[in-house]
Amino acid sequence: MNRLFGRVVGVLLAVVVVVVVSGGALVCPASAASRGFSLSPQVGPVSGGTSVSVTPPAGVSFTSVVSDNMMNYYALSSDGSVYAWGSNDRGQLGAGSLPGLPKDSYGDPYSPSPVRVQLPSGVRATQVVVGDDAGFALSSDGSVYAWGSNVAGQLGDGSTTDRSTPVRVRLPSGVRATQIDAGQLYAGFALASDGSVYAWGANYRGGLGAGSLPGLPKSSYGDPYSLSPVRVQLPSGVRATQIADGFALASDGSVYAWGSNDYGRLGDGSTTDRATPVRVRLPSGVRATQVVTGWSIYALASDGSVYAWGLNDRGQLGAGSLPGLPKDSYGDPYSPSPVRVQLPSGVRATQVVVGGKDGFALASDGSVYAWGYNVDGWLGDGSTTDRSTPVRVRLPSGVRATQIDAGRALASDGSVYAWGANYCGGLGAGSLPGLPKSSYGDPYSPSPVRVQLPSGVRATQIDAGFALASDGSVYAWGSNDHGRLGDGSTTDRSVPVRVRVVSVSGVRFGGVPGSGLSYDSSRGVWSVLVPAHAAGVVDVRVDWSLGGVSQASSVLSGAFRYDASAPVPVFRVYNPNSGLHHYTVRLAEYRALLAFGWRDEGTAFQGVASGVTGAVPVYREYNPNDGNHNWTRRRSEHDALVKLGWRDEGTAWWVPKDGASGSVPVYRLYNPYSGEHVYTTNAREYAQVGAAGWHREGVAWDGYPKA
Known part of the structure; x- marks a missing residue:
């Protein structure tokens, strides 16, 4: 997952529904929506056969969703609960025992629909993060909870025991966290309210940033790890305001980094690993406001300029010709110190994103720029030519982007555009005949296409093939391996489907079961065939569960009317x-x-x-x-x-x-x-x-x- 300073992880909710109906007097049907659920239509012939849609209650609001681009997906609900779906081989759904889950070809269980993470009673999460086969949640009281794989002590609970339900990270007494992050190598990080930073888990090549830590236990590979949080040794007087995978942004706009220094990723002018933080060598006077990490590292400055350092084998530093750069053992050039990305004159960036070996910048005028590796048209400039300086992404005329992700842009009107590889329908634009194909036979679009969100859906946030809509629903598209789309299936989708918030398990009309239950993944509603029944108005009872947890039944009085005169x-x-x-x-x-x-x-x-x-x-x-x-x-x-x-x-x-x-x-x-x-x-x-x-x-x- 791209590590983005300030990323807020929001809301997801899962509801499971069953509908039952009993007989009643001949009166006008009550509004099903008044009981939280809506039925459409609400009238049908006595012979039955009417297909009725069951729509979940209004007021279930989502604010964002976060993924690791692999097999686990988390979201945070407005009431502070956390929901998860995808792989569960190490308990990373955090929902305890989940018997009956489907299994992949390796025998590992997964959930294709969201389940509720079993945070302790009274805990209200304000942020959720996905790590290496593990999840982390920040509580409103500043405590941190973790679950899933604990192979290197990355859950911070003093053990290496995997946890299928959340455990509290053992932060020192009195430490109140305000932001959390998960390292890419089995570690966790927490930013404290006093500007200090704590880390736990794998200490591979000094990744905890706490200096010499003699006596730490070691993994089977000989790498040390810490079972409980240790304090990152920032220089005296430095107060961190944001953290991201071994980087800390200080209150004065400087950036500090620690751990592995491959390709000069620490930006200190060397390739020497650092067990304590070193200051990134940004030019004098540059004040960073955002840092993102990957093969290369990018920093957004307060004046809208962008700086880059690290690997440059495909021009991903965006600084043009850089003769004389050092090279790694494979002959690939890298820069151990920041260089300025050569955005066109007058362009002021407001957001920067790192892709695989490419970078993206959102400009203040809503245009998008890209540079680096352009295989499969990842840069969106209509070509597959690598670019060592930024080129403008070919968004349609009049489209103004307000947020970007690698290969995607959210427009001001709530539409979403995507470009690059269309593997498993990853562009979300439906059938796209005539696209060029890669050497592997996979289609791609070198220019942006519009993601086919359902009519009326307006996106407010995007993240790796997910879109949060203005009504709080979440849509997903592309590969559905391990149920990543959350629609209850593992079927790849070339157009967005709604993350499944309602699962109907049965419908009865006047005590008679309906038939043919099915789910419309694009609308997020269920449909059921009405059975035959005598003329009159009947009640609808809804048996439902929330995130896999059964709830009390809800009865919709007079929700459906059987009409003897209705055409068949x-x-x-x-x-x-x-x-x-x-x-x-x-x-x-x-x-x-x-x-x-x-x-x-x-x-x-x-x-x-x-x-x-x-x-x-x-x-x-x-x-x-x-x-x-x-x-x-x-x-x-x-x-x-x-x-x-x-x-x-x-x-x-x-x-x-x-x-x-x-x-x-x-x-x-x-x-x-x-x-x-x-x-x-x-x-x-x-x-x-x-x-x-x-x-x-x-x-x-x-x-x-x-x-």
């Missing part, structure tokens, strides 16, 4: 293999045929409920020899076909009496070659198909036009 849709599907059409009022049958590959041709016409005055039955017969069905309202035709060996499949649906108000004729056509009958309310279709050689057999019955 008759669906039409087409089998492209056999060329046959099929008609049914049973939504379960309709969906099953679609699942088998039949083509959806929508509603052919509408019938009526059996209880409607004057309703006429339409019979269905099946020919086992050629697979054809026949539908007729003439009982004599039905009986004759049954005698000839056709299978009697009873009443298919009911239609209104001839000439009923608002009804239209339904025509019947016969194909003499296949033996198939087709039904339509479209007189033009009837004429055209007849002209093509089908027998026009007149009006089969009357029906209502499709809705």
